[in-house]
Amino acid sequence: MNVQDDVHDEGGRRLDQIRLTGVTATGYHGVFEHERRDGQTFVADVVVHVDTRRAAAGDDLVHTVDYGQAAQLVAAVLSGEPVDLIETVAERIAATVLALPGVQAVDVAVHKPQAPIPVPFGDVVVSIRRDRTKLPAAEPYRPATGQVRRSADTGLRPRTAALPLAAGPSSPPAPELPPPSAPAVPVPPAPLPVPGPPSPPLGAPAAPAPAAASTPAPDASRLGHDAGPDGVGAVVVGPAPSGAVPTGVMPAVAAGPDAAPDGARTELMAPVPDVVDGELVLDALDEPPAQPVRCVLALGSNVGPAQETLRQAVAELAATPGVEVVAVSPLARTAAVGPEQPDFLNAVVLARTTLAARDLLRAVHAVEQRHGRERVQRWGPRTLDVDIIVYGDTVAVTDDLELPHPRAHERAFVLQPWAQVDPEAQLPGLGGGPVAQLAATAPDRDGVRWMALDWLTAPVPAANPEPEGASAGEAHLP
Template sequence: MPDVQHDRIRITGIAATGHHGVFDHERRDGQRFVADVVLHVDTRSAAAADRLDLTVDYGTVTSRVAAVLSGAPADLVETVAERIAAVVLDDDRVHAVDVVLHKPQAPIPVPFDDVTVEIHRDRARPPAVAAPAGGRHAGAAATEQDPQADVAEPSGVAGQTAVHDRLDEPPAEPVDVVLALGSNLGPSQDLLRRAVHELCEVDGLDVVAVSPLVRTAAVGGPEQPDYLNAVVLGRTTLAPRALLRACQGVEASLGRERLERWGPRTVDVDVVVHGTTLAVTDDLELPHPRAHERAFVLEPWAQVAPDAVLPGLGGGPVRLLAETAPDRGGIRWMALDWWRTPGEA
């Protein structure tokens, strides 16, 4: 039987500094690695419906490949290539993947242009290693009603392993942060107001702006009420993971329970951006991998920061991203100073 010919999504030139290699100086100093990937997929359903959620988000794929390049050191580039293949194939919609991994600064004592390792992996001949932490099924910080991810439980939950990496390191100086708020259960406007006030009390976080309130339809998940959404801009000296835990603490204090995946909730407080941090881990992905396509984040953000730019791959000027977001037609503006306590100046 002839091989099935799939459509292909090709991403070239994904670059990051990694610490892979067998020599001490490679582990200590790091060097540039570049990856090219080809995803073998079936694009017909997505093309027919013109729906982003029916195809592979190449912005997310690119971020995760870059995270492998800059992630846990390996002695061999062959191992890194297998990790990349495993991350890509963690999405069931990808039938096969081609990986070309470049090590242009390899410690070779004669002139050369490049060193590459090229592999092809598919469901019949899977990668030799498992996907690193932060694959598609990891509990990345999810934006409100996003059907593609759910927020990880706060640290300290029974059975959860503590993670210690660069996301536990506070910035050398305050950085800008973007938090996305959402609620569709209970007195949503009051709950979101209380969330803003609790965020103002978090040590190491200065709230500098709060967006207008919007009403949006739930994106995916079970049938449920519309959401109220807003964005909070701030400055923080907290490490990314410390900020995540502070946000989860606000959620818990306002009765957030995770009873149904993608189900209705009293309140979400999600970390969308932490400075220029680019990372994929079990409990936090920065920037949020779907922020660039969520109007319920982009529209309020653009209202309070018209010149804002979403960092990372798939990012760009927030105002322009909002204009092309798939759910932009469902935004309804509700109120401006909704978060202030009645009678507050």
């Protein structure tokens, strides 16, 4: 199929793609009686748009799309309930794939190479894209209960259950796929001991829990600021701060049949009915470091008395338990990007912290909220923006925190003030390097208008942005 335009996530980052081409099955779709009676070959190409970094970080199928399962679902739709139009088939495939966890958009092309057309032709193709803003005009295919299982994040290698292909009313029964051979059963890792009361159960267990399951589960409040409904925490993909512990995985929590979408079940080492992946994960970003860790915070404001807001924010950060402010950069005035809005005032704070990375994230969000921060419009004006740029040498990709900040290496309004206060600073991670050198080549370097040195103790002339005016460049990290 022709490659369509890239799809971007809410942060403006291009999503990755998983492609399935040439999925073929005999179907009974069409408006003519002989099409419904005799059937013909249908072919589907599918492009799934998803973020694959978390799966790659942990080398874990649970955090990406199982393309084997997806292919079977697509084939099931092709060979399933007959409809008149291949447009309907395409919508059903899109709805089915979009319902898989983690999928943010899907491209579907359905081919009907044996269409009853009375002139020579090569193929008939209907191609569509569906996402969360343009939902499919059909319901997803739902196999019978127990036909499809998703592997739980249990610390064990997942395996894929066979999916019998559904057949249409007029079609012969499709052959059942051979079951996979049973792998050797490894010993699961022991869960990490976590203080605090156990979390309430999600439902009655389907079978007696093993002895290890009696270990108290982590406090659900420590799963991250924006933890997803499955309760899965972060995945650390680089060096963790000194004293951090490796990822520990708690056993899957049994839940009732209403806790998961139809057809979605968890498979552990043997089929267990009515179990969903409700596991709790504690990772290194939740663990306080053994020694204070250096961190860099970027501050910005362009609503209200921006200089005073930044002054108060620095004082509140310094008063935060577990945070020691070491140095504060000059104040920079920088042009904004996006909708028309005033210039930003920006500064960088160097600090040491004994907080875990995710606890630091909660602390800076609390400072933002005290100053009325609202996340309404991307790249819009804001009373206060506080971003964690680096946390030691940690390189991590998680649902709620990415370290170092993924766009810091190209943002002069962060790099220039940072280089002023620490000329030898190094930005770790992909695209990193000497901060001063990165500042000199940053795409928005011309948007930094001026810097003031004594802004914490004295008013800076024209520090408060004028009510109107904007130009190219960027003055905050989205």
